[in-house]
Amino acid sequence: MSYMKTTLTGYAAYRGREGHWAFLLHRITGLGVVLFLAIHIVDTSFVYFAPQLYVDVINVYRSTIFGLGEIALVFCLFFHGVNGLRIAYLDLFAPKDWTIDKTRRSMLVALGISLVLWVPSAGWMLFNLLRHNYGLFGG
Amino acid sequence: MSATTTSQPERVRVRKNFDQVAWTWMRYSAVLLIPLAWFHLVLQDVVVGVHKITTDYAIERMANMGWKIYDILLLGFAFAHGMNGVRQVFRDYIHNPKTFRAVSILLLIFWAVITAVGAVALLSINPAAQ
Amino acid sequence: MEIKLRVFRFNPEKDAKPHFDTFIMDVDPNDRVLDLLEYVKADFDSTLALRRSCAHGVCGSDAMRINGRNYLACKVLVKNLKSDTITVEPLLGLRVIKDLIVDMGPFFENFRSVLPYLINDDPLPADGRERLQSPEQRERFEDTTKCILCAACTTSCPSFWADERYVGPAAIVNAHRFIFDSRDTAAAKRLEILNQQIGVWRCRTAFNCTEACPRDIHITTAIAEVKKAINTGKLD
């Protein structure tokens, strides 16, 4: 796996800019979401195959750790989605806009939009989490 | 208008390639996934919240015909999109063609099994029968 | 100004592992990084090995990683780096042979694989003169004719680090140069080559290539145009 090594040292040793971060984040968020999705499909299907287990699963999901993971998941899907649209748009409709200025800016805009979407959602989810799991805010 | 001796054909035919189809698929499915995945996520995780989700809630939702179609679409597109993404990532790092073939087949089986499990559950749920 | 220059060193005949040598030197902010390396050879350690020739960014010999990014050492001035520590390392993704010299073999192999030459077996104009081409047709591929094959792009590409069989941005740039040349007849062949799994689809638009290109070629645009041409079959 010497290539793996170059790749990892590459990521560590190369100071890429916005485009590189976008690529890395897109990949990491995509993999994160797909991992979650695989589990999620299986656990949801317990509703049909093993309703008893489903109750346990839901309880696990309600734990604080999973709660936080869920907040991260929401970010992943927001960023992956916005950035994915950015990539798809440029690739399919505006190849000429793959310029340094526009790429840097569009990446930052994508990140900005994801954060704008995520922060209120995360706040709300955190609020619910604290309310249910720690009895705060009169939960 | 200036004179030219253009040799180039207007259009060329390029044989299709799997990676090309996959690339295009990733982009078009992405557009569909925005409403599908985002709405699902926002609804279940943010608006409703995991603390309100119960077996009954799940069954009720999955039994609704509109939701059934929605979920089937989501399952089909999102998981296929994601699994092809995983395949692409593996393709970058696995150089031995045999190993990559084997991994691809495993991924394909994984994808088929999970999708089948999800689809069976979704299609079969029917509150009257429970 | 005084700067600290850290240089990657590896002597295959002596060292088991690479290390860094550090030189403290007084330099002019307008000095090129290549000048600093020449100072090292002149005043500190004449065994330092690197490639260089033109010293003004047109021959493509001295692409290397400077403070973590690919540049031509002769085209980046000390003042541009905005740092008083300068770290110089060889390109990533190619085998290091000695000090800053890497094995360019795979890079040129990839370049060769995309038929980087005019293909046109049609008879020449009857008067023996030039094939005509309008300024607009000429402009269509102007950008990608500028490539000097320095490899700064390809060796900054995460897809290439992962797999050196990926033809890489430089090869695609050079294919683009001919695909969109109105005098060429083999666009279909090149597109077919780039439509393989080691071709354009490996590009994940990470954009390091375009950031690194010392000739300011819009590489990612060129790649996107090739992808589009493969998908649509249109060469406009």
Added chain:
Amino acid sequence: MANIHQFDVIVVGGGGAGLMAALNASKTARTAVISKLYPVRSHTGAAQGGIGAALGNIEEDSPDWHTFDTVKGSDYLGDQDAIEFMCHEAVQAVLDLEHMGLPFTRTADGRIAQRPFGGHTNNVTGKPVRRSCYAADRTGHMILQTLYQQCIKNNTLFYDEFQVMDLLLVDGKAAGVVAVELATGELHVFHAKAVIFATGGHGRIWEITSNAYAYTGDGCAITARRGIPLEDMEFFQFHPTGIFKLGILITEAVRGEGGILFNAKGERFMEKYAPRIKDLASRDVISRAMYLETRAGNDVNGQRFFYLDVTPETVNKYADLDGRTRPDGTPYHVTAAEIMSKIPDIADFCLTYLGVDPTRQPIPVQPTAHYAMGGIPTDKYGRVVVDEKNTVLPGLYAAGEVACVSVHGANRLGTNSLVDLVVFGKHAGLDAAAYANGADFTPLPANPTELVDETIARFQNGSGKERVAKIGSELRAEMFDNVGVFRTQESLEHAVEKVKELRERYLQVKVTDSGKIFNMEMMQTWELGNMLDLALVTAVSALARTESRGGHARDDFPARDDVNWLKHTLAWMNGDQVTLGYKPVVITKYMPKERTY
């Protein structure tokens, strides 16, 4: 024992001349190219302005005018038969390049675009003519890339990063070369029927230079060591517009597009020195004018530089004054965008290295060592000739900047080097292949690597009392000050002594890198030896020539002297001893006249 390879034709050098030779030789003979740089790194890629050919795409022109301009530009020292041959072949050569795919800039009707260039004129009106065919300001880059692409297409065999260190001559015939493979340090012997040297120039022996680090004159030095004379080495061109201090070239095309030179007083000083074509005078004329201006105290800040101004305001103002028009007769007016599109790379250099935007500010420039008119003497088929009677040395060829045909005489016209490369590169290749097909291999000498082994051993066993970098910088400074734009008896004598002293000290250097793999220190030490040889030949040849002609300007002998000096210098090296001889200039149609612009 070294590795031995056998080929019909060996081409040493992968620049424009080398690749052109290889493409043509490989049509009929087994050919390989040996180059110390990857071919695409060759200096041909740096050429900016264009390649001259009387295509007449924009206005009336003829190869005969091109011939006369070249003869006149050469200050009548060029051989007129060769010049005529070259200027007539140029047209086909440029069309050939286009057919190979070279992306020339185009005119509105789709033809190869052409622009004016220093010294190229309409012979009837005396006005500048548009003769330089160009691809933006990177014509050389496009030529090099196009030729390399064609080599890939033809599967030409390359030995990249192999540095040739010796030429093997047996019984007065070429037998091959010895090269070191940089990646391994191994010696390789290339046994060949014909050897073509296309190793480029030696401008690195001057301090301010437009030339690449690789321009250390390997080809000339190798052949000189084997007893072959060097021709006209005193003629070296100083280009008037190098970027201040760095020497990076600002192409003449900038003046072709309307750029104007100013001194510290804001005067357009070329009006004084070339009243007719002013800023488009020949290079030697302008460099000399700059020297005279400096002596008169008109240089900027007393730092020996001047301003080259291509801002649209200046260009338009002076175009009006000069009555310059476009081909359709409208006044010549430009915009910043238009200038940028014609000289994008130059603009980039100015921004990168000076922080100057040439469409807004003037560029500080000074003369920079640029081009070797002299070199290995050849005839117009690239065959190396070794004496006053032009006796051919069988199997040995030279083409490109390393060769002296002589088409550039005492001063090369802009755009003519690229013409030289393609025309004589091609003919050297064709002739070498034809020769090889009719000849047998000359047997190799018993120990082909003897000289190279000795040299390497000397480097390894030197006392180490002297350092390469030090000797090199002293050499460059000495040459720039004393064998530069202007020369005198005194300065040249000083230089000869100094170079001899440096040669003495050079024997003391030691290569500290004891490895074999990419021992760049070893190669640079060897290259310094080449430069010392060529510096000596240059200074000795210049000292003997008591006249001013083209690139050779003597303060103490300011006039051209056709009675005594209308002849080519031949210089033989034997250790520190340089023996001079002379051979006549070939004059066919154009009798020497006073040269005014």
